[in-house]
Amino acid sequence: xxxxxxGLLLLCSSVALNVVLAHKVRSFQQFQSTIAADRLLKVxxxxxxxxxxxxxxxxxxISYQSAAQPTVLYxxxxxxxxxxxxxxxxxxxxxxxxxxxxxxxxxxxxxxLAEYVSKNNLNFPVYSGLSxxxxxxxxxxxxxxxxxxxxxxxxxxxxxxxxxxxxxxxIEAFFHVTLPGIPTxx
Numbered sequence: 001x002x003x004x005x006x007g008l009l010l011l012c013s014s015v016a017l018n019v020v021l022a023h024k025v026r027s028f029q030q031f032q033s034t035i036a037a038d039r040l041l042k043v044x045x046x047x048x049x050x051x052x053x054x055x056x057x058x059x060x061x062i063s064y065q066s067a068a069q070p071t072v073l074y075x076x077x078x079x080x081x082x083x084x085x086x087x088x089x090x091x092x093x094x095x096x097x098x099x100x101x102x103x104x105x106x107x108x109x110x111x112x113l114a115e116y117v118s119k120n121n122l123n124f125p126v127y128s129g130l131s132x133x134x135x136x137x138x139x140x141x142x143x144x145x146x147x148x149x150x151x152x153x154x155x156x157x158x159x160x161x162x163x164x165x166x167x168x169x170x171i172e173a174f175f176h177v178t179l180p181g182i183p184t185x186x
Contacts, residue, residue, distance in 0.1 A: 052127030
C-alpha cells in the first residue's frame with residue numbers, strides 16, 4: 001500500500017514538473033520570437049537605396065523610385081546550404097512574378113559569387129559589397145532572406161529563412177503563387 005501511495009505521489013510530482021517546464025519552454029519560445037522580430041526590418045519601414053557592386057565589379061545604386069515595379073531583394077551567400085535548397089522556390093517565384101516585381105540578388109559574400117550566379121542561371125542582377133551601414137539599416141545577416149520593397153522604398157514584407165512551412169504559405173499568399181517547397185536532402 002505504501003509503495004502505491006509513493007508511486008502515485010511520484011507520478012503527480014512528475015506531471016506537475018512537466019507542466020511547469022512546458023510553460024517555461026513556451027515562454028522562452030515567445031521571448032525568442034520577440035527578439036527575432038526585433039532583429040528584422042519592420043514592414044512599413046522606409047529604406048534607402050542600396051549601393052553595391054555587380055558581379056562584373058561595377059559599382060551601382062539600387063533605387064526603388066526608378067523601378068517600374070516593386071522590388072524583391074533576395075539575400076543569400078554562395079556557401080549557404082539553405083540558400084541552395086531554396087533555389088527551386090526562388091526560380092519559381094522569379095518565373096511567375098517577374099512581370100509584377102523586379103528581382104535583385106544581394107550576396108553577403110563575394111566568395112565564389114560569379115560561379116554561383118552562373119551555376120544557378122540567376123537571370124536577375126546580383127550585387128555584393130554592401131557597406132556596414134547598409135547591412136545595419138536593412139538588418140541583414142541571416143540567409144536566405146527575402147524583402148519586398150515598394151517603389152516608394154517602403155518595406156512591404158520581410159521573410160527570413162528558406163521557403164518552408166508557414167514561411168512558404170506566407171510567401172505563396174503574398175505573391176499568389178504555388179512554390180515547389182524544399183527538397184529533402186539526398
